[in-house]
Amino acid sequence: MPEVPVSSSNAPQTSSTLPEEVVQCLQNARFLHLATSSTDAMPHISLMNYTYLPSSPYSASAQIIMTTPPGTQKTANLLQNPRVSLLVHDWVSTRPPTLTSGRASSPPPAASRSSLATLLLGMNTAALSRISATINGTAHFVAHGSEEEKWLKARHLENNTFGSELDDGEDDVFGTSPAESSGDGGRGRWVEGDEVRVISVCVEDVRISDYKGRVTDWKITGATNATGNGALPNGI
Template sequence: MSNSLPEEVVTCLQNARFLHLATCSENIPHVSLMNYTYLPNTPYSSSPIIIMTTPASSRKTQNLESNSLVSLLVHDWISHRPPTLSQPGRSPSPTRPAPRSGSLAELLLGMNTASLSRISTTINGVAQMVPSGSEEETWYKAQHVANNTFSDGTEDIYSTSPGGQGLWGSGGLGNGAASGDAPREGNAGAQCYLDGEEVRVVIVKIRDGRIADWKGQVRDWRLSEGTQGTLPNGTAD
């Protein structure tokens, strides 16, 4: 056990753009791709937490209301799938035009997963719905918006979705909203902030997890019980 997260987990949480949130209710699993904010501590919690927002009527919200145990998957892998070897009756996947000899494209395609990938980490924790209209909710929302607001142009460069439109792209769930409408879940940048009574702020208090690298090596970690305390209204228990 440790009083703090492993350094590589902290680095991964600070650098990754999205995470996968796994919830479950009545033995039916559900996975969502989420914007998030990681904080090592807050005025309301002495332990590391992750902030997310979700519509009150969503599947994951319903799951969280019946089962607060969640798993998160975060990784800092930036590599793409390498081509498979040609086999009889099967074309290589994915197929790409051959780059010119000595070109930058050839160099980039020559970079394998080992040189670009580092770790993935599975995080287990307990989710908590922040009371609607509370000062705590306001504080968490402000942190979440600040962490997911990007300067002009940088979002397109670093976006992990086609078209540089963030989580769902221009054709996703956020598309089709009229000007002035509240942004919908999945939009990137400041639009990850969902305004309105139907929006819930969720925090996940981290308990333990597992680190895996591209070689398949794994290492388990766990926070000590004392690290998982809370600070209601900014004061210790």
């Protein structure tokens, strides 16, 4: 008989800290998907740069930090409904060449990156734990113009690479933001602008799915979700 994936049928496990594998996933991943909902229950998903903070001078609890201009759909949704769901995964996957048309993809993947980039990508892929984490929580906009907002935005800028090219002119295949025509990876519009708002998400529960189909649920309790690790994961 084929192996049946293990489902999450028992009560969630509880912890005051994020599970170690979720922290590792947040360290390895380049982006996350942010799901919000409008007042008429229309779901909306955004691909986001993020910064995970085990703690900060303004919060003893773990936070996931993102930024957005005020005119976005996600902003409108969050002002009405702060409940969010995040999806983050730490595996690397590529679509195989499409052969139905009788020709391979062009250009071949290896042709678009240097040998050093390929080596580093292979090393990074080998270190992945191959899980996905669905994270549920409550989001809030940090007070605009506050010292907390300035501090969090500075950490977010430090923790993400927004340039579209490396110094030698090669494509930055390890950057944490898709390249845009402005050449700054959207840094000016999405992070640095005076009108840009900082979103902070407090994690409440997590569902972990591994590559074998096993599922584990966790309920995060207590005021401190610190990992005991002062690093600022994401895009490393």
